[in-house]
Amino acid sequence: MIWSRREFLNTSARAAVGFLGLGQIVSTAGCFIRPDKFPPARSNRRVLADLHVHAMINDWNRRTPLGIRYPAVARFAEKFVNKTGMEWADCHAAGIDLICATHFNVFDEWLSMPTDPNPEAPANTFRMMDQLEEELAGPARAFATLARNGKDLEGLLNVSKTDPDFRTAVVHTVEGGHALGGSIEPLEQLASRGVAMIDITHFFSKDIASSANSYPYFPDGNSRWPNLGLSGFGREVISEMERLGIIVDITHATSTAVAQILKMATRPLAVSHGTSRTLSEHPYALFDEHIEQIAAGGGIIGVIIDPYLLSNYATAHSAEKRGSLRDVVRVIRYLVKLCNGHKHIGIGSDFAGYIVAPTDMNRLSQIDLLRELLEDEFGEVGVVEDILANNVINFLMKNWKSGISDDE
Ligand SMILES: [Zn+2]
Numbered sequence: 001m002i003w004s005r006r007e008f009l010n011t012s013a014r015a016a017v018g019f020l021g022l023g024q025i026v027s028t029a030g031c032f033i034r035p036d037k038f039p040p041a042r043s044n045r046r047v048l049a050d051l052h053v054h055a056m057i058n059d060w061n062r063r064t065p066l067g068i069r070y071p072a073v074a075r076f077a078e079k080f081v082n083k084t085g086m087e088w089a090d091c092h093a094a095g096i097d098l099i100c101a102t103h104f105n106v107f108d109e110w111l112s113m114p115t116d117p118n119p120e121a122p123a124n125t126f127r128m129m130d131q132l133e134e135e136l137a138g139p140a141r142a143f144a145t146l147a148r149n150g151k152d153l154e155g156l157l158n159v160s161k162t163d164p165d166f167r168t169a170v171v172h173t174v175e176g177g178h179a180l181g182g183s184i185e186p187l188e189q190l191a192s193r194g195v196a197m198i199d200i201t202h203f204f205s206k207d208i209a210s211s212a213n214s215y216p217y218f219p220d221g222n223s224r225w226p227n228l229g230l231s232g233f234g235r236e237v238i239s240e241m242e243r244l245g246i247i248v249d250i251t252h253a254t255s256t257a258v259a260q261i262l263k264m265a266t267r268p269l270a271v272s273h274g275t276s277r278t279l280s281e282h283p284y285a286l287f288d289e290h291i292e293q294i295a296a297g298g299g300i301i302g303v304i305i306d307p308y309l310l311s312n313y314a315t316a317h318s319a320e321k322r323g324s325l326r327d328v329v330r331v332i333r334y335l336v337k338l339c340n341g342h343k344h345i346g347i348g349s350d351f352a353g354y355i356v357a358p359t360d361m362n363r364l365s366q367i368d369l370l371r372e373l374l375e376d377e378f379g380e381v382g383v384v385e386d387i388l389a390n391n392v393i394n395f396l397m398k399n400w401k402s403g404i405s406d407d408e
Pocket of ligand 1 (some may be wrong): 273
């Protein structure tokens, strides 16, 4: 897929105008960081296993050529545009069990478009992984630890939260198949370094699978062909991921692509940060029949904590003004009903990922606010703990096979 420079510039200009027009940048009210509400959780209950968190995105953006050249721009984006976030110490204090830290480089996806695929994308992905590992071995050491395989994860999750050795478990995941740089070869190294899951498509179709438009101000020029579905290369990517034991994440794929992936997949699929098309009229959201098939195949659907994508707000701006955790509860309730049970439903917050924040929660460590609402809704503590944590943990323990353990 080759973009002409003119197409690229046109899309960029449209995105920039839409972004500003919808108030993503100009509206800064309410986005200042609120102090965390909850004191350290010192009970052994499960709190949260989150399928999709952009744990390192601000640090990474600071280290990109643009961030180095214009540090004020990076700081501005971090403070005023990225309205949700997480801090390792707070997540640990809140007793969060597991964070799937997703690696995403906007430069490899968006700004490399005229030269797609970017041959440097795999190297950049490994640098993002290095950066997370340095963070966990350094400043975040007392709070969180990387799990490189299922065995590591099991060990970390078995530590009592009253034990001083308790750490939030962290797993490498990747958002956007553009990270492969147009080749299946990097998959082997990603697998051996412990990447548990790759979201094969993202904002723009990259000749893997067609991408659904997520935000009106971020249109994909290639969604001129939304029914392209899976490419031949996309099929190779999925087969190789299955062989290596990396979980296939289908968030952001068009419904055509989702149908084709469901047909060819031989392993359970993940939707790391999804929503329901019945409750939210976005191309990004999943149709009922696809949700049912993903659940029936042993897959998992992580519900995104972004009111704009969960409901039918007229604009992202009105979702920002009015959206709340009620939107999250409503979608979870619907999915539980649709799937005849709650075992395939989890959370994939997408926090720190430049999403629209609910008015009542903007730090991941405030997850007990959602827990309270879910307990009111379902009336059963066990069901709520499954949705917040156990379902994702069980799914990963069963289906994540990549990563080399020390005794192999
Ligand atoms: Zn995403």
